Amino acid sequence: MARHTRNSTFTPWIAAALTTALTGVAACTADAATTSSGTGDPAPGAAGIGDTLHPGLGNGGYTVRHTDLAVRFAEDLTTYTATTTLRGRATRSLSRFNLDLTGTTVRSVTVDGREAAWDHSGEELRVTPAAPVPSGQGFSVEVTVHAPVADPEAAGKLGTSAIGMVRAKDTVQTLNQPSGAHRIAALADHPAQKAPTTITITAPARLNSIANGELTTSRREGAYTVRRFESRQKLAPELIQIGVGPFTVVKRRGPDGIKLRHALPNGEVNDLLPQIDTVVPKALRFFTQRLGAFPLRTYGVYATPMGGELETQSLTLLGSEELTKEGMEANGSDTVVAHEISHEYFGNSVSPRRWSDLWLNEGHAVYYQSLWAQETHGADLVDVMKRKYQDSAAELRKQGPIADPEAGAFTPGDMAPYGWGAYQGGALALYALRQKVGEDTFRRIERAWVAENRDSTAGTADFIRLAGRVAGRDLGPFLRSWLYSEKLPAMPGHPDWHTS
Numbered sequence: 162m163a164r165h166t167r168n169s170t171f172t173p174w175i176a177a178a179l180t181t182a183l184t185g186v187a188a189c190t191a192d193a194a195t196t197s198s199g200t201g202d203p204a205p206g207a208a209g210i211g212d213t214l215h216p217g218l219g220n221g222g223y224t225v226r227h228t229d230l231a232v233r234f235a236e237d238l239t240t241y242t243a244t245t246t247l248r249g250r251a252t253r254s255l256s257r258f259n260l261d262l263t264g265t266t267v268r269s270v271t272v273d274g275r276e277a278a279w280d281h282s283g284e285e286l287r288v289t290p291a292a293p294v295p296s297g298q299g300f301s302v303e304v305t306v307h308a309p310v311a312d313p314e315a316a317g318k319l320g321t322s323a324i325g326m327v328r329a330k331d332t333v334q335t336l337n338q339p340s341g342a343h344r345i346a347a348l349a350d351h352p353a354q355k356a357p358t359t360i361t362i363t364a365p366a367r368l369n370s371i372a373n374g375e376l377t378t379s380r381r382e383g384a385y386t387v388r389r390f391e392s393r394q395k396l397a398p399e400l401i402q403i404g405v406g407p408f409t410v411v412k413r414r415g416p417d418g419i420k421l422r423h424a425l426p427n428g429e430v431n432d433l434l435p436q437i438d439t440v441v442p443k444a445l446r447f448f449t450q451r452l453g454a455f456p457l458r459t460y461g462v463y464a465t466p467m468g469g470e471l472e473t474q475s476l477t478l479l480g481s482e483e484l485t486k487e488g489m490e491a492n493g494s495d496t497v498v499a500h501e502i503s504h505e506y507f508g509n510s511v512s513p514r515r516w517s518d519l520w521l522n523e524g525h526a527v528y529y530q531s532l533w534a535q536e537t538h539g540a541d542l543v544d545v546m547k548r549k550y551q552d553s554a555a556e557l558r559k560q561g562p563i564a565d566p567e568a569g570a571f572t573p574g575d576m577a578p579y580g581w582g583a584y585q586g587g588a589l590a591l592y593a594l595r596q597k598v599g600e601d602t603f604r605r606i607e608r609a610w611v612a613e614n615r616d617s618t619a620g621t622a623d624f625i626r627l628a629g630r631v632a633g634r635d636l637g638p639f640l641r642s643w644l645y646s647e648k649l650p651a652m653p654g655h656p657d658w659h660t661s
């Protein structure tokens with residue numbers, strides 16, 4: 162998973178909850194078989210988009226052009242009502258289509274303003290419009306649900322509720338990766354179906370609220386404040402952040418005209434802000450110098466007592482306890498910030514085509530986190546990579562290859578797809594590529610990757626093709642031997658390195 166503490170372990174309640182939260186995903190696969198081929202006679206859309214690791218995520222038969230999510234909280238924050246308005250376009254004639262949804266009570270479903278029939282089981286909401294949606298036609302589906310906001314302590318014991326929206330006292334945050342967003346509202350919950358997104362939060366006026374993107378309007382409505390946030394760049398549901406709490410939003414002008422806005426707990430602003438003012442602009446310059454223009458116009462951190470270290474788009478979720486008074490560079494939490502900022506390029510702007518492409522998110526994040534640690538903390542990159550290489554044989558034996566498109570559906574208790582291979586193995590594969598093609602060519606590959614796939618979706622085969630094109634030679638056999646095998650090849654330039 163892409164949640165990071167300094168020692169790369171999970172907070173136990175998050176890990177426990179994650180393991181159980183995904184139990185139902187595999188149960189959704191059978192529906193995919195109901196899809197007809199062709200675009201002629203109306204037929205049901207598939208329950209998923211064909212992600213072997215998470216077969217139920219995303220939905221077949223349509224593309225998503227815009228997502229609007231409006232969340233209204235109860236005064237005590239224990240429950241909320243969420244309305245999703247999703248504008249899509251049918252890629253085949255649809256008699257019925259699905260949205261991803263679980264753990265909520267459905268209040269209403271309409272298609273193009275007309276009441277639609279629906280049934281909800283497992284993690285799938287099946288919507289039958291009054292009339293079929295012809296192939297190529299745009300449509301709008303609106304789903305209103307009511308749900309509890311999970312308490313993280315209780316969720317840790319119960320398991321399933323911690324992924325999605327969680328609350329501790331007066332603070333709400335979301336932890337969606339990879340499949341928690343559809344615990345919040347009805348969505349097409351796969352990065353390959355990301356779309357520009359508007360999030361409206363109606364929350365008690367005594368508290369503040371924040372979400373991904375830019376604040377566009379704010380108004381008082383009785384005892385509530387209604388704030389609307391716009392993500393012009395496509396936003397994958399797994400990267401949605403919805404924050405409510407006693408926090409202060411501090412605005413800054415960042416490098417290259419990037420608008421910074423940080424949400425910091427009231428009472429901790431004076432301690433945290435000097436650290437963030439030091440680390441964030443420095444990290445943004447570090448990445449723009451290496452990778453080119455930042456993918457977003459707005460960036461900031463959302464520091465909460467719960468934390469979770471997650472790269473929610475334009476608004477990195479951090480645990481406020483990570484940002485201690487001793488300073489982020491003193492305790493190493495600056496490397497976490499560097500890791501999460503790198504995700505704005507790798508994972509957020511360039512989203513994985515399938516979850517088995519996770520190494521493209523996490524391998525890059527760990528690689529650049531290591532580079533940052535070398536520059537700011539003197540941690541020698543070669544030593545860091547050598548240690549990872551030494552560990553590789555044992556880790557790959559346990560967990561399988563770095564990228565594994567043949568892997569079966571995710572099962573609770575087997576965290577291998579979100580383990581060593583994607584993170585440390587992915588970073589090693591990138592280091593091997595750099596050793597193979599040289600620093601200058603490697604930098605050109607990286608810049609081309611984020612520029613050409615900006616605000617889009619790409620997979621492992623795309624990376625292999627692009628690397629070969631930029632380097633001017635076929636890197637397929639080399640990269641495949643690193644990414645798809647259970648024993649890593651010799652590291653170019655380091656014939657003395659051995660695996661355990």
Ligand SMILES: [Zn+2]
Nearest residue numbers: 163164523526
């Ligand atoms: Zn990460």
